[in-house]
């Protein structure tokens with residue numbers, strides 16, 4: 277029979293079939309089983325397709341890595357036990373003395389890791405407002421080894437132009453004769469809304485705990501790399517030797533969750549847009565931060581760079597901290613909880629969560645808009661705003 281060319285598949289199809297390792301024989305299960313065995317029989321030839329020991333590689337982990345790499349239009353993927361373990365592997369792959377450029381608005385755990393742990397091991401952390409290309413250019417001209425982008429950012433929803441920043445990093449690297457890796461934390465957008473590797477980034481980082489898992493019951497992370505990213509072999513080594521890997525069961529669940537990711541993200545995008553518009557009309561709300569709104573300063577970048585504006589937003593309420601705390605305590609459906617990306621809506625007073633070093637406004641509530649019926653959600657939010 278002539279060989280059939282590999283078809284170019286759409287994300288919805290990749291999400292369902294991209295992890296396939298099902299047998300062709302009659303009776304083969306359609307869903308790959310969870311492989312709990314930590315050890316596999318030796319053949320001593322160490323080929324890439326063999327498994328030996330689960331810390332190094334495991335069939336379920338490989339399934340998850342395969343489907344996520346395809347969804348991100350990447351070449352390779354390394355899975356970790358949490359988003360922070362994935363980020364930490366990128367930082368550990370650098371050399372002591374290297375400089376890391378981070379944005380002012382950034383997931384507070386990433387900033388804390390860099391300042392409290394990575395800096396002690398010799399990385400120098402440089403902070404800029406990444407919305408300013410001139411500031412990024414100036415910082416890069418002094419020699420930067422890693423540009424860490426988070427867009428939309430947590431919790432202020434700042435937008436960074438990935439194409440522009442990647443081009444600046446590339447120019448600076450050539451001039452300084454120094455590798456400069458661009459890594460994008462794509463957790464908030466998900467690969468359904470934004471594909472940074474196609475915009476020029478070298479790496480994508482995910483907290484798979486959020487939209488990829490999607491049901492608030494898995495902790496995991498991943499790094500996806502473009503082809504020939506010079507830093508990736510080191511990240512793979514850190515994954516296998518460092519051992520901060522996800523369990524086979526969590527990878528099995530992730531593969532299952534990802535099958536519905538495209539449809540879940542459409543629901544998150546639609547509901548978040550409706551919530552953002554609703555909040556804009558409320559007299560209790562002084563500002564809404566959502567890139568889908570035309571009034572958002574990063575709206576044109578988001579429209580260019582994203583295929584959906586995501587399920588995350590934040591907003592400021594009148595009455596400051598006390599009022600914000602009353603609002604988040606006053607909902608019936610929207611759960612007062614941290615994290616994000618689950619099917620259920622959650623919100624929180626972000627400054628209280630970030631602690632004493634936080635620059636987040638006291639009046640700010642961060643919301644992860646879930647998949648409840650929009651009318652029920654809006655009614656719940658309206659009532660909470662009235663009580664607050």
Ligand SMILES: Cc1ncc(COP(=O)(O)O)c(C=O)c1O
Pocket residue numbers: 358359360361383385386426430461463464482483484485495496497615
């Ligand atoms: C944008 C972003 N990046 C990274 C992380 C860290 O992920 P994890 O909690 O899975 O370690 C989070 C967690 O909230 C996040 O929001």
